[in-house]
Amino acid sequence: MIRVKGITKSFGKEHVLRGIDVELYPGKCNLIIGLSGSGKTVFLKSILGLHTVDSGTVEYDGRILGDLNKNETKKLRQEMGMVFQGSALFNSLSIEENVGLPLNFFSSMTLEKKLDRIKFCLNRVRIPDDAFVKMPSELSGGMQKRVAIARAIVLNPKYLFCDEPNSGLDPETAIVIDKLIHEITHEFGMTTILNTHDMNSVLEIGDHVILLQDGKKTWEGKKEDVLTTDEKNVVDYVFRSNLFKQMRAALAKS
């Protein structure tokens, strides 16, 4: 479990995170939702340690991120996988090399076993064998996201972080990516933390949903609660569009 206690983060005079307390559950898709600028990405990067927080702690199964020594931090890093908003695949490496890079650094597998593991991960995210030697620029956005997921899970991480994994994708591909992340989370028992402002994702895979507004947690619950709760912050965020307003009315009637 990841336990976040009172983290704050400012950039100059701008306070982005204003004291967030939250627990992120293992084996579940923990979704961080909120408007653009609500602090989702900064929150995610602060949990990861890519941003140093001003105050508060982030605890990974009892290990406090800032208190670990160099070797412990490195070990923890190997338990993390991250899917970035823009995929962040290395342009100069082929698909196979991209996925194999963490293995080359952090595993003592033989070359044969490494190749097996790379093939398993790429096939698991439904990348065909003939695409393994391609460069990232030769793939579509959806395929790049899937390769990024394969790279994130290649070391069999305990914690998977996804920053808006379906942004810029068409609705169909977005659902495929969402389902893939959900399947992988349950299959490997990972703690998945996913940033999104896509309500389809919330309703599809939101085992545990956290709403951020102006750098604060204003609500948390399950995906089923999102549509039924009377909490004003959620209603204001979720039912902005007429479509969702109609859905809510229909649900209330039924």
Place this chain on the structure above:
Amino acid sequence: MIYRFFEGLGAYFLFLGDVFRRPEHLREYYRSFLREVDLLGFSSIALVCFISLFMGAVVLIQTAMNLDNPFLADSYIAIAVREAIVLEFAPTIVSLILAGKVGSNIASTLGTMRVTEQMDALRVMGINPASYLVLPKIAACLLFNPILVIFGMLLGLVGGYLAGDVLNLVNTEVYLSGYFMEFFPHYVTYSLIKTFVFAFIIATVSAFFGYKVEGGAVEVGKASTKSVVAMSFTIILFNYILTDMIL
């Protein structure tokens, strides 16, 4: 402005501290080094050869015009051309050209990696991006720039000889013998020392500007331009300092 200069200088040395941390998994660094040798070194050979050949030819024409005297043997023209190419044109001009080609490539590559979160991806994996991305580039430049400069020297001399022959400006036999007269190997050593220092400047200054990019594509372009300007200033400055120290 002075404050910003020293702030930048401090940040540069802190960056070098990150770059020169003890690398782990040397095999990965070696693979990356080979890629960089190909990208930064081999791809520059044609450009350096072309420029050096014509640079040698121009130096010969100008020297021959200025030393057009019946009492002066053509071998002296050869000596003047050789010293100009070996001491200054090959190491300094070739390094300035490489600062433009290789340096801007390094700055824009690292800048793009920064803004597309590829560096963050490395950090999440537990890999030191400064060391993994920059150290192989420094090694490739330190290894390959001297080779390029030696190519530059040789082709500059060939260019001078060919121009003299084609334009009939010198007696080629006498001219050629001049290349081997009063030759001081120390000059080549001085030239290579300069090249090593310039190679280090090219790799680290450009990497620093690329690594520190914040923003988007526009900032990457700006960083690339700034890095070329900074490298050119630094190379010219160190050219003076090293010449004063070594020669």
